[in-house]
Amino acid sequence: MVVECKRRPEIGYFDPTSITYDSCPEWQPTEYGHLLRGMRVMILGMDGYLGWPLALKLGKLGAEVHGIDNFLRRRLVDERGAQSALPIQSMQDRISHAKEHLDVDIDFREMDLMNREQLFAYIKEIQPEAIVQFAEIPSAPYSMADVDKAIHTIENNVVGTLGLLFGMRDHAPDASLIKLGTMGEYGSPLTGRPLFEGLFPGDATLQYQGQEWSLGGELTPRDPVSFYHVSKVQGTYSVYEACKYWWLRSYDVMQGVIYGTHTPELDMDPSLNTRLDIDEWWGTVVNRFVAQAAVGIPMTIYGSGNQMRGYINLKDAMQCIVRLIAKPPEPGQYDVVNQVTDVFSVRHIAETVARIGKREFELDPMIQRLENPRVEAEEHPYEVMHDKLKEQFGFGSDSNLEDEIRHMFQAVLEPTAKQRIEEKRETLFPRTRWSGEHKEMEVLETIRPAA
Amino acid sequence: MQISDTNFDTEVAAHPGIVLVDFWASWCPPCKMMAPMVERLARECQDQAKIVTVNIDQNPATASRFLIASVPTFVVFQNGQEVLRRSGAQTEGQLLRMLKFSKAERQAA
Numbered sequence: 001m002v003v004e005c006k007r008r009p010e011i012g013y014f015d016p017t018s019i020t021y022d023s024c025p026e027w028q029p030t031e032y033g034h035l036l037r038g039m040r041v042m043i044l045g046m047d048g049y050l051g052w053p054l055a056l057k058l059g060k061l062g063a064e065v066h067g068i069d070n071f072l073r074r075r076l077v078d079e080r081g082a083q084s085a086l087p088i089q090s091m092q093d094r095i096s097h098a099k100e101h102l103d104v105d106i107d108f109r110e111m112d113l114m115n116r117e118q119l120f121a122y123i124k125e126i127q128p129e130a131i132v133q134f135a136e137i138p139s140a141p142y143s144m145a146d147v148d149k150a151i152h153t154i155e156n157n158v159v160g161t162l163g164l165l166f167g168m169r170d171h172a173p174d175a176s177l178i179k180l181g182t183m184g185e186y187g188s189p190l191t192g193r194p195l196f197e198g199l200f201p202g203d204a205t206l207q208y209q210g211q212e213w214s215l216g217g218e219l220t221p222r223d224p225v226s227f228y229h230v231s232k233v234q235g236t237y238s239v240y241e242a243c244k245y246w247w248l249r250s251y252d253v254m255q256g257v258i259y260g261t262h263t264p265e266l267d268m269d270p271s272l273n274t275r276l277d278i279d280e281w282w283g284t285v286v287n288r289f290v291a292q293a294a295v296g297i298p299m300t301i302y303g304s305g306n307q308m309r310g311y312i313n314l315k316d317a318m319q320c321i322v323r324l325i326a327k328p329p330e331p332g333q334y335d336v337v338n339q340v341t342d343v344f345s346v347r348h349i350a351e352t353v354a355r356i357g358k359r360e361f362e363l364d365p366m367i368q369r370l371e372n373p374r375v376e377a378e379e380h381p382y383e384v385m386h387d388k389l390k391e392q393f394g395f396g397s398d399s400n401l402e403d404e405i406r407h408m409f410q411a412v413l414e415p416t417a418k419q420r421i422e423e424k425r426e427t428l429f430p431r432t433r434w435s436g437e438h439k440e441m442e443v444l445e446t447i448r449p450a451a
Numbered sequence: 452m453q454i455s456d457t458n459f460d461t462e463v464a465a466h467p468g469i470v471l472v473d474f475w476a477s478w479c480p481p482c483k484m485m486a487p488m489v490e491r492l493a494r495e496c497q498d499q500a501k502i503v504t505v506n507i508d509q510n511p512a513t514a515s516r517f518l519i520a521s522v523p524t525f526v527v528f529q530n531g532q533e534v535l536r537r538s539g540a541q542t543e544g545q546l547l548r549m550l551k552f553s554k555a556e557r558q559a560a
Binding site for chain 2 (some may be wrong): 001213218
């Protein structure tokens with residue numbers, strides 16, 4: 001089998017299996033594996049919590065970074081009456097600061113994923129070698145708040161992704177797609193069936209009425225827990241189909257609950273801060289608990305707090321995404337990774353935040369158990385398979401829950417951040433029920449955790 | 452063992468006895484998931500049968516010669532002649548039955 005080099009067509013046809021990374025001048029070794037020199041990466045949603053740190057990291061590694069955002073997240077957080085606990089700069093200013101502090105160049109276009117004419121033109125112009133799809137509305141409670149928000153979530157996420165796939169087919173069919181999915185796609189099966197990485201292993205079988213069939217390679221069952229999670233499941237099917245029909249290549253990243261505010265690139269200067277949302281709709285649980293403890297609001301656990309989820313911190317998540325970008329899938333290959341480092345119960349997180357807040361920051365953190373506004377199992381087994389990133393991509397975790405909590409406390413206890421949280425105190429308390437009822441959440445129990 | 456267009460005849464067609472050929476492709480999730488099992492069976496069954504793989508994109512001549520329309524497709528050859536084929540992921544029991552061995556027979560051997 002021979003192929004033409006897409007970057008250097010002048011060298012003619014060659015057998016790609018005969019060349020190593022080290023012998024090909026188009027690849028450079030980095031701490032995350034070999035990366036294409038000046039790899040053209042396009043980040044959709046570059047202004048976001050994940051998109052911005054990723055842009056900086058890739059830029060630092062020598063990739064050619066392009067991206068879009070329509071600033072929807074800033075608008076939606078604002079509409080909610082909330083704000084990022086850490087002050088963040090405008091995109092224009094961020095880009096100058098990135099140049100100043102990290103010496104990275106970033107090509108940004110203000111653009112809406114749903115504007116296909118513009119998006120397709122941009123893809124055609126840049127010819128990205130990897131596209132990272134972060135341009136989705138990531139909030140479960142937002143998607144459950146009312147019909148308009150549910151539809152908004154589905155339209156943006158599902159239709160947006162679908163359009164992107166056509167754009168890739170027509171203008172950049174060789175690009176790899178890093179699609180952000182979520183562990184919430186799988187749900188939490190009460191049977192205790194382990195959560196495989198998207199596809200059943202080769203020796204998984206189905207037995208029925210004395211017969212047996214292999215399930216090897218089939219998509220594992222999905223059991224989403226909000227209309228946002230439904231949108232991710234739908235996205236998975238769109239991507240899976242596109243890889244089948246059009247020989248696109250994609251990693252579907254089932255990411256655990258993300259937390260933390262800290263990467264080596266962001267640390268270079270506060271002007272590079274990524275957003276830290278902590279309100280009921282846009283904040284994730286670890287970040288929310290740290291913010292609540294910092295301003296003396298009890299940490300709000302839903303129901304028993306025994307709900308188990310997979311978690312990963314920002315620093316580790318960025319390493320994983322870069323590794324996935326550096327080692328693309330084969331043409332036509334759809335593959336899935338469970339991007340998780342730990343499994344915790346919500347209660348464990350609250351107790352850990354309380355312990356660190358009390359012992360190291362002289363806070364008096366409280367925990368409040370509330371009526372659960374969600375429809376979910378509170379007592380359930382939860383086993384996540386998450387070896388692929390380690391075994392196939394060389395991922396090694398760089399941090400842990402306690403260090404990230406510590407780091408976040410330091411950040412949010414700074415006067416500016418603390419005041420920003422205080423100003424929007426009321427947005428920290430949940431009020432969105434899955435049922436749609438508008439009723440105050442009842443407090444079941446208030447606990448002062450033991451030291 | 453990976454077989455190609457160039458050595459298919461010597462390694463499979465000319466081989467006396469049983470050969471199981473796993474026709475696969477890199478873009479096929481069941482094919483990728485089955486690879487570890489096929490590899491293991493190739494080792495475990497080597498006294499009774501030869502188990503080899505053919506990547507259909509890298510070896511289009513062999514793929515079209517055997518009219519491979521979907522992957523994975525497992526074809527059993529006996530003395531160079533095709534005797535059986537099945538498509539889709541297979542359980543270990545199904546593959547061994549294709550080779551006419553039961554698990555018990557293989558373990559006793």
